[in-house]
Amino acid sequence: xxxxxxxxxxxxxxxxxxxxxxxxxxxxxxxxxxxxxxxxxxxxxxxxxxxxxxxxxxxxxxxxxxxxxxxxxxxxxxxxxxxxxxxxxxxxxxxxxxxxxxxxxxxxxxxxxxxxxxxxxxxxxxxxxxxxxxxxxxxxxxxxxxxxxxxxxxxxxxxxxxxxxxxxxxxxxxxxxxxxxxxxxxxxxxxxxxxxxxxxxxxxxxxxxxxxxxxxxxxxxxxxxxxxxxxxxxxxxxxxxxxxxxxxxxxxxxxxxxxxxxxxxxxxxxxxxxx
Amino acid sequence: xxxxxxxxxxxxxxxxxxxxxxxxxxxxxxxxxxxxxxxxxxxxxxxxxxxxxxxxxxxxxxxxxxxxxxxxxxxxxxxxxxxxxxxxxxxxxxxxxxxxxxxxxxxxxxxxxxxxxxxxxxxxxxxxxxxxxxxxxxxxxxxxxxxxxxxxxxxxxxxxxxxxxxxxxxxxxxxxxxxxxxxxxxxxxxxxxxxxxxxxxxxxxxxxxxxxxxxxxxxxxxxxxxxxxxxxxxxxxxxxxxxxxxxxxxxx
Numbered sequence: 001x002x003x004x005x006x007x008x009x010x011x012x013x014x015x016x017x018x019x020x021x022x023x024x025x026x027x028x029x030x031x032x033x034x035x036x037x038x039x040x041x042x043x044x045x046x047x048x049x050x051x052x053x054x055x056x057x058x059x060x061x062x063x064x065x066x067x068x069x070x071x072x073x074x075x076x077x078x079x080x081x082x083x084x085x086x087x088x089x090x091x092x093x094x095x096x097x098x099x100x101x102x103x104x105x106x107x108x109x110x111x112x113x114x115x116x117x118x119x120x121x122x123x124x125x126x127x128x129x130x131x132x133x134x135x136x137x138x139x140x141x142x143x144x145x146x147x148x149x150x151x152x153x154x155x156x157x158x159x160x161x162x163x164x165x166x167x168x169x170x171x172x173x174x175x176x177x178x179x180x181x182x183x184x185x186x187x188x189x190x191x192x193x194x195x196x197x198x199x200x201x202x203x204x205x206x207x208x209x210x211x212x213x214x215x216x217x218x219x220x221x222x223x224x225x226x227x228x229x230x231x232x233x234x235x236x237x238x239x240x241x242x243x244x245x246x247x248x249x250x251x252x253x254x255x256x257x258x259x260x261x262x263x264x265x266x267x268x269x270x271x272x273x274x275x
Numbered sequence: 276x277x278x279x280x281x282x283x284x285x286x287x288x289x290x291x292x293x294x295x296x297x298x299x300x301x302x303x304x305x306x307x308x309x310x311x312x313x314x315x316x317x318x319x320x321x322x323x324x325x326x327x328x329x330x331x332x333x334x335x336x337x338x339x340x341x342x343x344x345x346x347x348x349x350x351x352x353x354x355x356x357x358x359x360x361x362x363x364x365x366x367x368x369x370x371x372x373x374x375x376x377x378x379x380x381x382x383x384x385x386x387x388x389x390x391x392x393x394x395x396x397x398x399x400x401x402x403x404x405x406x407x408x409x410x411x412x413x414x415x416x417x418x419x420x421x422x423x424x425x426x427x428x429x430x431x432x433x434x435x436x437x438x439x440x441x442x443x444x445x446x447x448x449x450x451x452x453x454x455x456x457x458x459x460x461x462x463x464x465x466x467x468x469x470x471x472x473x474x475x476x477x478x479x480x481x482x483x484x485x486x487x488x489x490x491x492x493x494x495x496x497x498x499x500x501x502x503x504x505x506x507x508x509x510x511x512x513x514x515x516x517x518x519x520x521x522x523x524x525x526x527x
Contacts, residue, residue, distance in 0.1 A: 054431045078431040086424040089523045090446045099442065103432040137523055163431070 003068075004029035005160070005193040006053055011062035013048050021060065022048040023219035028212055032160075033191035037204035037211045039250065041258055045219025046197040050163050053195055054078050067160060077104045079159035079192065081167040085146035087138030093149050094134040097121045100157040124152050128182060144175040151179070155186060162192040168203065177235045180206050184232055201254070205246045206233050213250060215257040223253045313493040318500055321493040329494075332482040333501050339395055339467040339478065340505075343402025344460055351407040351459075352452070355414025359448075360440070365415070376408040380466055384473040398470040398478060405466035406459035413455035417448030450524035453517035460509045464502055 008028045014021040023045035030036050038046040051057045052064050055078070077100060087096050101117045102110045110117065125134050128148045130141075138146050147167060154162060164183075168176040184207060187194055198204050204211045205227055213223040227246055229237070237243055295315040301307070302314040309317055322329060357364045380401050387397035421443060429439045471480025479498045486494035518525075 051427075054427070056427055056430055077433055080428055080431045082424045082427075084422070084424055086422060086428055088425075088443065088446070090449075090521075100432050102442070103429065103434045103438060139523070157432075 003065075005032035005034070005067055006030040006195070007063070007065040008049070008052065009063035009065075011049075011052055011059040011064050013045075013052055013057055014060045015057075021218045023052075023214075025062070026052075026219075026221055028221065028224075030193055030195065030210075032193055035187060035194040035196070035207060035209050037196045037198055037208035038214060039198060039201060039204050039211060040214030040219070040254065041216050042199065044214040044216035044257075046214055047165055048219065050165050050195060050197050053161070054080060054163050077157050077159055079154035079157065079162040081147075081150045081154040081164050083166040083169045085138070085143070085150040087146055087149060089137065089139055092135050092137055093125065093130060093141070094118070094121055096138060096149060097125060097152045097156050100153060104157050121152070121156055124156055125149075127186075128152055144171050144179075147171060147175075148179065148182075151183065155190075155192075158190060159192055162187075162194040164194065164196045164198075166197055166199070169199070176200075176203070181232075181235070183207060188231060201247045201250045202238050202243075204250070205229070205243060206238060211246075211250060213253045213257065215260065222257055223250075225250060225253075310490050310492045313496050317493045318496045321497045322500070325494065325497070328482065329479075329497060329501060332477060332479045332498070333505065335395075335477040336398075336464070336467055336471065336479040336502065337505055339398035339471075340402050340460075340463045343399045343467060344406055344463040346399070346403040347407035347410055347459055347463065348456070350403070351410025351455070352414055354407075355411040356418060356440070356444075358411060359415035359418025360436075360444075365419075372408065372411065380405045381469050381473065384470050387470070388474045393474045394476060398467040398475060398480075401470035402463040402466035405469075406463040409458045409462070410452070410455045413451040414448055417451030418444050421447050450517075450521045453513060453521060456513050457510055457517075460513060461506050464506050468502055 006029065008026050011026045012021050012024050026049055028036070028049075038049060040046055048057070052059055053066060055066070058064070079100070087093075088099065091099070098110075098117060098121050101121075105113065122131070122134055125131055128151060130145060130148055130152065133141055133145060133149075138149060141149070147170075150167065154164070168179055171179070180203060187207075194207075196204065196207055208227055211225045211227060212221050213225070214220065215222045225246065229242060229246070233243075238247075299314045299316060302309075302312055313321075354368075358368060359365075383404065384397055384401055387400050391397055391400070425443050425447075426439065429443060434442070467478065468480040468483075471478035472484050473480075475481040479502055483495045483498040486492075486498070
């Protein structure tokens with residue numbers, strides 16, 4: 001099997017001021033243009049894995065390679081979207097979306113291609129249903145629209161790597177399902193290697209080729225599920241037996257993980273003294 | 276809406292006028308001597324009669340205040356950025372700065388006079404010393420409270436620290452800067468007038484001191500009114516600038 005675009009090899013991350021590592025022995029591989037989802041109970045370190053892949057943290061132990069880069073090297077321009085839309089309130093929506101291009105091309109490069117970039121950004125905003133909001137400010141829009149703008153910003157520089165950290169978690173169900181469809185169609189067009197962190201199992205099965213289930217305290221991968229469903233997937237499809245079966249199976253693993261965690265918590269409580 | 280406009284426009288004048296009327300009434304009602312508390316009408320006639328020297332002294336005070344404030348802005352912004360950007364600078368510098376800010380600046384004026392002589396320089400420096408602290412604190416706070424996600428976003432794009440500062444840190448800090456500026460400008464007036472009162476041969480502070488020693492109490496009060504008026508004008512100017520530049524922070 002060839003090396004994937006993202007390779008994690010027994011990666012462990014321990015934050016400087018923490019006793020227990022955030023994640024331990026994470027091994028996963030994502031082929032170029034692939035799409036994976038990381039699911040698990042909150043606090044299981046899924047976001048820490050995302051930070052490792054983004055190059056925001058370097059592994060305490062083990063190996064993290066993205067796009068053939070040396071470990072720890074700058075990843076170049078990654079596309080990221082968080083649960084909070086993190087728009088810059090002093091910029092219009094259009095200028096927010098242009099931000100990655102400003103950073104990536106530098107001041108001179110950006111000025112030279114400004115008109116072209118603006119067209120590109122306007123087209124993308126149009127595509128995500130924000131055409132008429134381009135010259136408004138982010139705080140004039142609803143949460144769902146801000147999240148769309150945040151996705152535009154993650155995609156505008158056509159990154160090879162797209163990292164989504166619960167970007168739809170704060171949205172209502174209908175908006176969320178709309179955005180699944182949009183993300184899927186853009187992914188199918190451009191095929192950025194995509195890592196999605198979520199606690200919504202339907203979302204994971206809808207968007208990912210492979211789903212990794214995490215346990216917490218410290219975070220480990222306890223299960224890997226390949227999703228063998230035809231693309232494009234639809235919201236209607238999420239109610240079909242094959243889809244539901246995947247969701248149920250993942251849910252089973254999560255429940256198991258939570259039981260183990262709960263069990264561990266009670267054991268800890270019973271035996272406070274060790275050593 | 277109309278009601279709101281009316282309040283914003285009319286209310287300040289109404290309250291100020293009311294205060295003066297009350298003051299006038301109290302002075303006459305209790306037959307207070309004018310060298311104890313002159314009524315506003317007498318202060319107004321004094322202003323009109325001696326407008327030329329008052330204007331000259333006021334311009335001197337305005338100049339020292341603005342130069343001191345400009346120094347405070349320059350120095351305060353740089354120091355604030357350093358303190359806000361670096362945990363180490365913060366830890367190292369904060370105790371010293373707080374200690375320094377606790378010193379009554381009037382106590383420093385004699386030292387400044389020994390170093391620079393009587394006159395303009397101590398006034399400028401006192402205005403500067405008294406007004407830089409709120410600027411440092413606010414700039415540092417603005418920078419230190421940038422959402423971690425914004426830093427992550429910029430870093431994941433491969434932005435340098437300077438780029439992050441330019442595109443995120445500075446604009447994000449602008450509302451804090453203006454909040455500080457409005458405090459600093461009034462403090463700067465306090466600083467320059469204090470210094471002029473202690474050791475100067477020009478400025479409203481000096482004028483008030485001389486007038487006081489001659490029991491020309493209405494002129495002393497005229498000086499106070501002028502300083503207050505200049506403070507209001509500058510405060511308003513900064514507020515106008517703030518509304519134009521950081522409208523996004525008050526969400527329209």
